Amino acid sequence: xxxxxxxxxxxxxxxxxxxxxxxxxxxxxxxxxxxxxxxxxxxxxxxxxxxxxxxxxxxxxxxxxxxxxxxxxxxxxxxxxxxxxxxxxxxxxxxxxxxxxxxxxxxxxxxxxxxxxxxxxxxxxxxxxxxxxxxxxxxxxxxxxxxxxxxxxxxxxxxxxxxxxxxxxxxxxxxxxxxxxxxxxxxxxxxxxxxxxxxxxxxxxxxxxxxxxxxxxxxxxxxxxxxxxxxxxxxxxxxxxxxxxxxxxxxxxxxxxxxxxxxxxxxxxxxxxxxxxxxxxxxxxxxxxxxxxxxxxxxxxxxxxxxxxxxxxxxxxxxxxxxxxxxxxxxxxxxxxxxxxxxxxxx
Amino acid sequence: xxxxxxxxxxxxxxxxxxxxxxxxxxxxxxxxxxxxxxxxxxxxxxxxxxxxxxxxxxxxxxxxxxxxxxxxxxxxxxxxxxxxxxxxxxxxxxxxxxxxxxxxxxxxxxxxxxxxxxxxxxxxxxxxxxxxxxxxxxxxxxxxxxxxxxxxxxxxxxxxxxxxxxxxxxxxxxxxxxxxxxxxxxxxxxxxxxxxxxxxxxxxxxxxxxxxxxxxxxxxxxxxxxxxxxxxxxxxxxxxxxxxxxxxxxxxxxxxxxxxxxxxxxxxxxxxxxxxxxxxxxxxxxxxxxxxxxxxxxxxxxxxxxxxxxxxxxxxxxxxxxxxxxxxxxxxxxxxxxxxxxxxxxx
DNA sequence: GTGAAAGCGCTAACAT
DNA sequence: ATGTTAGCGCTTTCAC
Numbered sequence: 028x029x030x031x032x033x034x035x036x037x038x039x040x041x042x043x044x045x046x047x048x049x050x051x052x053x054x055x056x057x058x059x060x061x062x063x064x065x066x067x068x069x070x071x072x073x074x075x076x077x078x079x080x081x082x083x084x085x086x087x088x089x090x091x092x093x094x095x096x097x098x099x100x101x102x103x104x105x106x107x108x109x110x111x112x113x114x115x116x117x118x119x120x121x122x123x124x125x126x127x128x129x130x131x132x133x134x135x136x137x138x139x140x141x142x143x144x145x146x147x148x149x150x151x152x153x154x155x156x157x158x159x160x161x162x163x164x165x166x167x168x169x170x171x172x173x174x175x176x177x178x179x180x181x182x183x184x185x186x187x188x189x190x191x192x193x194x195x196x197x198x199x200x201x202x203x204x205x206x207x208x209x210x211x212x213x214x215x216x217x218x219x220x221x222x223x224x225x226x227x228x229x230x231x232x233x234x235x236x237x238x239x240x241x242x243x244x245x246x247x248x249x250x251x252x253x254x255x256x257x258x259x260x261x262x263x264x265x266x267x268x269x270x271x272x273x274x275x276x277x278x279x280x281x282x283x284x285x286x287x288x289x290x291x292x293x294x295x296x297x298x299x300x301x302x303x304x305x306x307x308x309x310x311x312x313x314x315x316x317x318x319x320x321x322x323x324x325x326x327x328x329x330x331x332x333x334x335x336x337x338x339x340x341x342x343x344x345x346x347x348x349x350x351x352x353x354x355x356x357x358x359x360x361x362x363x364x365x366x367x368x369x370x371x372x373x374x
Numbered sequence: 375x376x377x378x379x380x381x382x383x384x385x386x387x388x389x390x391x392x393x394x395x396x397x398x399x400x401x402x403x404x405x406x407x408x409x410x411x412x413x414x415x416x417x418x419x420x421x422x423x424x425x426x427x428x429x430x431x432x433x434x435x436x437x438x439x440x441x442x443x444x445x446x447x448x449x450x451x452x453x454x455x456x457x458x459x460x461x462x463x464x465x466x467x468x469x470x471x472x473x474x475x476x477x478x479x480x481x482x483x484x485x486x487x488x489x490x491x492x493x494x495x496x497x498x499x500x501x502x503x504x505x506x507x508x509x510x511x512x513x514x515x516x517x518x519x520x521x522x523x524x525x526x527x528x529x530x531x532x533x534x535x536x537x538x539x540x541x542x543x544x545x546x547x548x549x550x551x552x553x554x555x556x557x558x559x560x561x562x563x564x565x566x567x568x569x570x571x572x573x574x575x576x577x578x579x580x581x582x583x584x585x586x587x588x589x590x591x592x593x594x595x596x597x598x599x600x601x602x603x604x605x606x607x608x609x610x611x612x613x614x615x616x617x618x619x620x621x622x623x624x625x626x627x628x629x630x631x632x633x634x635x636x637x638x639x640x641x642x643x644x645x646x647x648x649x650x651x652x653x654x655x656x657x658x659x660x661x662x663x664x665x666x667x668x669x670x671x672x673x674x675x676x677x678x679x680x681x682x683x684x685x686x687x688x689x690x691x692x693x694x695x696x697x698x699x700x701x702x703x704x705x706x707x708x709x710x711x712x713x714x715x716x717x718x719x720x721x
Numbered sequence: 722g723t724g725a726a727a728g729c730g731c732t733a734a735c736a737t
Numbered sequence: 738a739t740g741t742t743a744g745c746g747c748t749t750t751c752a753c
Contacts, residue, residue, distance in 0.1 A: 039500065039746090041745095041746055041747085042748095043747095051723075051724085052723065052724045052725075053724090053746085054723070054724060054725080054726095054748080054749080055722080055723055055724075057747070057748060057749085058722095058723090058748095061748095064722095065722060065723080066722070066723085067722060070722080070723085082522070085746080085747070086439070086500045086745085086746055086747070087435075087500050087501050088434075088435050088436075088438035088444065088500070088745080088747090089435075089439050089729090089745070089746035089747040089748085090746080090747050091434075091435030091438075091439075091729090091747090092433065092435040092436050092439050092728095092729045092730065092731085092745085092747070092748090093729055093746080093748040093749080094747085094748065094749095097435065099478070106464070107454070107463050107464050107467065108461055108463075108464045112460075113454055113455045113459075113460040113463075114455055116454050116455075116460075116479075117453070117455045117481065120454065120479055121481070124480070124482075129478055129501060130478065130479045130480075131446070131476055131477065131478055132463070132467055132477045132479050133467075133471070133477075134464065134468070135471075153386065153432070153433045153434050153435070154434050154476060262666070263666065263670050264666075264670055267670050293667075294670055297670050297671060298670070301672075319610065319611075320610050320667075322611070323610050323614050323644050323645070324644060386730090388730055388731085389731060389732095390730080398740085399739065399740045399741075400730085400732090400740090401733085401739070401740060401741080401742095402738085402740075404731070404732060404733090405732095405738095405739090412738060412739080413738070413739080414738060414739090417738080417739085432730080432731070433729085433730055433731070435729080435730075436729070436731040436732085436745090437730080437732070438745090439730080439732090439745045439747085440730080440731045440732040440733080440744080441731085441732065441733090441745085
């Protein structure tokens with residue numbers, strides 16, 4: 028109570044206060060509170076007691092200045108209000124706080140003013156010990172800037188040039204989804220792309236998924252219909268619109284649709300039903316992701332786990348910081364077919 | 375290029391490097407880079423040039439230590455992977471980065487180990503200049519701890535004892551949803567609660583929404599049926615389960631259902647359709663929130679805007695930090711009925 | 722096992 | 738308008 032009046036600062040108990048109250052030097056307090064050796068158990072306990080009594084918490088600014096470490100890692104993402112991103116964010120957060128690290132969020136999209144993604148500037152720089160990049164579409168310049176930061180870097184959910192990344196093999200995942208449709212006997216299969224005009228998202232992912240689709244079709248010797256190819260931007264609304272566009276085109280319709288994301292697949296299903304089509308009787312639909320709504324929607328999908336991917340990426344960063352050089356490396360995350368009720372054999 | 379070799383530090387250009395290169399003192403550099411007065415335009419420009427050439431960025435630890443300010447504000451939330459939360463987070467982030475502030479995320483739920491929500495400890499403390507609390511259920515002890523931090527505090531999306539908060543009037547919002555159903559002629563109305571066993575979420579919100587429902591019913595002189603009251607936890611899955619539970623109960627069924635959140639409302643609709651019910655012909659359903667899926671689902675709802683609420687809360691915090699005492703205060707955010715196709719007149 | 726003291730890089734009086 | 742200097746609170750040799 029009275030202790031804090033001792034020093035001038037109106038705010039915050041310093042290490043000196045603790046040292047004084049415990050009758051030791053600040054060096055010893057420092058060792059004690061950080062659990063370092065070279066402190067007798069007896070003094071350590073006394074110091075810890077005094078510290079907690081005084082409500083002492085080390086100033087991160089001060090220790091950051093002294094050590095050069097902030098115990099904060101940054102997350103760079105184009106959005107946070109989209110499935111993969113908020114899931115991954117949750118994963119990073121959990122892993123980090125289990126290790127006593129802080130998470131600093133940088134969400135930069137082209138919406139945010141003059142596209143002044145000055146992240147390596149005032150923002151990211153000197154603030155964080157490592158950086159995790161979530162499916163950002165980065166220009167070469169931006170990547171250069173990031174690398175110049177000279178801190179551990181890892182990408183999650185989409186490759187970044189010259190930087191280890193963890194994520195599923197998008198080509199294979201899309202191929203698996205496509206194969207599922209083929210296995211059910213479908214031959215007239217359309218595809219809903221994931222990319223539209225989104226300049227923030229990692230551009231490779233959508234492309235890779237469509238490649239997987241094409242490859243699998245080719246492998247099966249099934250004809251590819253460009254007129255059944257349509258574009259969306261990963262959102263539910265875009266899925267609904269894409270369906271509309273596809274169905275408004277003249278000519279025959281596909282019996283199955285492979286969508287580059289669950290959100291779009293759900294948009295397709297909803298819009299199809301509104302148009303009086305039955306899923307899966309009239310149209311089979313499969314997605315990629317396994318959104319939390321998918322089980323209830325009965326959406327068949329190729330599931331991936333962003334939380335696990337993000338945790339893994341975070342752990343690599345932390346290991347690297349702990350001195351285990353080479354901890355950060357490329358990893359292909361698991362994915363798995365989940366067959367539900369939005370897909371059925373061709374009747 | 376060669377400049378960084380000048381000093382011992384292998385990492386990072388310091389203010390001294392810039393000062394030396396520009397032929398001025400560190401004090402002048404400090405003023406110049408922060409846009410403070412008392413620097414001639416000429417020297418300022420020279421310093422800025424040198425600084426950018428050297429890639430100088432001030433160490434936040436050092437300036438934090440010197441000023442006592444971190445230019446970081448914290449966000450405390452039970453989840454980040456749920457609608458209100460990721461939307462609000464997006465809002466905070468945008469507002470913050472426009473002002474050159476950083477966002478530090480603390481997501482604490484009872485899942486995270488031994489419920490050691492030690493936020494006021496190592497985590498939050500000394501790390502942030504202000505804190506925004508997102509619909510957290512806080513114990514009295516925890517609230518005490520937070521207040522002891524002695525930094526500006528604001529709650530968004532649910533009242534926190536002894537702390538200004540911004541959010542919609544949940545009672546009125548629920549009443550509005552209920553009134554919509556009444557106006558359509560419905561008299562047999564069920565309600566889907568928002569709370570189940572969630573100890574992390576702010577407990578008041580679910581309760582308030584149900585209160586609004588009850589009050590509106592009473593006001594209209596319509597009988598309340600406890601057997602049409604069922605509980606969920608704000609998720610889609612819980613909505614589906616709740617519908618199932620409700621419909622499995624013996625006795626007559628309601629013709630309309632007021633749900634405490636859109637996610638649950640969507641779960642209800644999906645499950646109802648699976649059971650062969652038509653929405654809205656056989657059952658009208660209304661939610662609260664206006665989830666991004668709701669327009670496509672045709673879900674009628676009482677819309678609120680978490681992004682705007684979060685931005686406002688953030689701005690208040692920033693204003694308070696800027697010295698405008700009293701900037702943080704209670705605000706009731708807007709909400710609005712959006713009538714779509716999940717509700718229809720009683721036939 | 723413990724203490725003294727020199728920084729870490731910046732800011733804020735206070736000179737000039 | 739610019740420079741000097743004394744910290745901010747912690748960590749970390751290096752003595753003892």
